[in-house]
Amino acid sequence: MSLSLESSASALPEPRGVASREKIDRPRAPVPLVWISLATIAALLFLWSLAASYGLVSPLFLPSPLAVFHALQGLLITGFVDATLTQHALASLLRIFGGLTVAIALGVPAGLAIGTSRLGKGILDPIVEFLRPLPPLAYLPLVIIWLGIGEASKIAVIALAMLPPIILSTATGVRSASADHINAARAFGASRQQVLRHVILPSALPSILTGTRIALGAGWSTLVAAELVAATRGLGFMIQSAAQFLVTDVVIAGIIVIAAVAFVFEMTARLLERWLVPWSTRR
């Protein structure tokens, strides 16, 4: 009996073994994914410039890549509607980070409360479930009535859009804390506070970071909407006013800038994950 048990135990795959198998496989992979992606982008750019140069589409609808490039240059140097591209981008970034700061400051404690206490779950669950399915555009007018047309209402709307993913992912992370990890701390005489700080919070960190990434996505889509109303600066505002004057190259340039900034955010978030929670990305 003991023999069969031991052999089954030794047959269990070790995590290290899996990792090294991956390392052996990698050089054999034929074409790196990045190359395929880069080729796709190049092909799309090529088709775009082809369509523009043969006049297949009116420049009013689709200006050539070169025109968009020149528009970008112009945006950087002379700007559009009284501000350069940098100033527009800075205004938008400040709103995003303002919203993110507020959302994390409120959302993480709220998620901890939902995940660790029945009372907290009872109180906060209906509020989160009410807020979560609402499109930010639906409550934007109300927030403007309450907070005015200044920066406060824009940051508030972005924060509100970011709150549900941060709260829910924190709560999920709290629930994913392993019973053994918690029991080990209890056996060493940890208080409830210490378990929360030293075990539950670090356990939830990978999930909180994932939630933050989702929240940033929600933040960008809300940003453009928030800048529709009474903004004088911001990428969303820039695109909107360019559209009103049918300056299509600026519209496309603005879209590309937003995509580029969002891409940098995503990459930064992934780097941050690899640095802060290496154990969750490795296993």
Place this chain on the structure above:
Amino acid sequence: MSVLSLENVTLRYAAKESGAVPVLAAIDLTLARDEFVVVIGRSGSGKTSLLNLAAGFVAPTSGHIAINGTPVSGPGSDRAVVFQDDALYPWLTALENVAFPLRLRGVPRQSRLERARELLFSVGLPEAADRPVWELSGGMRQRVGIARALASDPKFLLMDEPLGALDALTRSRMQGFILDIWQANGVGALLITHSVEEALLLATRVVVLAPGPGRIINEITTAFGRDHLAGTPLSEIRKSHAFHRLHDELTALIHAEDEGIAA
């Protein structure tokens, strides 16, 4: 001499339909500080529940758990636990994991890391100190887990199938290691296993649990572990006639219980 005692302890888990499910019935068990008690039994015999009771993770439905006659409720740093799945904190290095119990007590960083370094040295892993634990092998992780348990300077070391996830070779090496640790630290050890061989090699007393509900059906006093500490290699003990005889006896005991249930 401290003694951990379970007196007439029963445990039932509340189930929704069939009422309370009995897990353990009328368990009487004592563990002195110079003892190495190994609890063995088939799956479902309540081995882990027994350890969870002793650790204070769950409260008994009836009966008393006490240390030197003083009732205990809940976990405490006088009983350290080593988990099957090591339960090391992946966000801490090996050294920080070992220092963790001291950190909870507010020991200053410098002195707790110093103590942790000594402990890592004593489990033979000084070079692993600054490595993340998820980089270590199963055997190394379990040694870090044992070092961490010892950091709280416990009176009793409770181990829940600590070698269950290890390969056979590492496992037999770790058995000698656990014996050395037990002797060097003067702790009462309680170890759960389903390996008859492991039970005989480590224990001063083997406690056999039978399922449905979990109860103690036999206790066997052995001396193989002490022989090993006195200098006999484990490999020689495994080959000895006395070892084989007890191994067969114990296996038969567990099997007999099997047939009893089948009938």
